[in-house]
Amino acid sequence: MTRLSETIRELTEDHAVNIGTDHIRLATEAALLDQLEDAKAGTSTGGGAVNRQTAPLGIDPLMIEQDIIRTIHTTSPIADRYGLACMPLKPRVATWGNLIPEALALAHLQDWVGRIRALFLHYQDLDAPCPRCGCRYVLIDEGDQVIRQAALVVCKETLTASCRNWECGAVWSGADELHNLAATT
Numbered sequence: 001m002t003r004l005s006e007t008i009r010e011l012t013e014d015h016a017v018n019i020g021t022d023h024i025r026l027a028t029e030a031a032l033l034d035q036l037e038d039a040k041a042g043t044s045t046g047g048g049a050v051n052r053q054t055a056p057l058g059i060d061p062l063m064i065e066q067d068i069i070r071t072i073h074t075t076s077p078i079a080d081r082y083g084l085a086c087m088p089l090k091p092r093v094a095t096w097g098n099l100i101p102e103a104l105a106l107a108h109l110q111d112w113v114g115r116i117r118a119l120f121l122h123y124q125d126l127d128a129p130c131p132r133c134g135c136r137y138v139l140i141d142e143g144d145q146v147i148r149q150a151a152l153v154v155c156k157e158t159l160t161a162s163c164r165n166w167e168c169g170a171v172w173s174g175a176d177e178l179h180n181l182a183a184t185t
């Protein structure tokens, strides 16, 4: 499998990955574009068996998706643009990746892989009740199953924390507010 087809596969299909640094173990990771889709709604817990970390809510996943759509549109041959735009995102990415020069495709695809993976690295659940609404967990309907998630989630990159209970929606931002939150939970 070439680097290009491997990267397309990471984005569009469930795939086996190596995890751990001192030992190698195979596990399945969900297609990154599926993870991105879930992250937009804030309902994902991340890549299946490998990465059960918490997906972020909101803006970042949406910006990544918009960037993918815009990049595909602006870099694909004009004759193919309409057909690509009609496709669902996964086949669109796969088709586009094989249409344009390989080095250019690979650069964009690897950037998207990195950014989608980073979404899940920067977020961490807090196992503590929300000081505003008192919720420790929220239940999230994922189609055929209901998943329990921590109510409080911290984004280590932006130093913000938020409550997933939509009736509460509390947000803490900045180191001072996070310290206060830590002191009250």
Ligand SMILES: [Zn+2]
Pocket (backbone or CB within 6 Å): 130, 131, 132, 133, 134, 135, 151, 163, 164, 165, 168, 169, 170
């Ligand atoms: Zn709350």
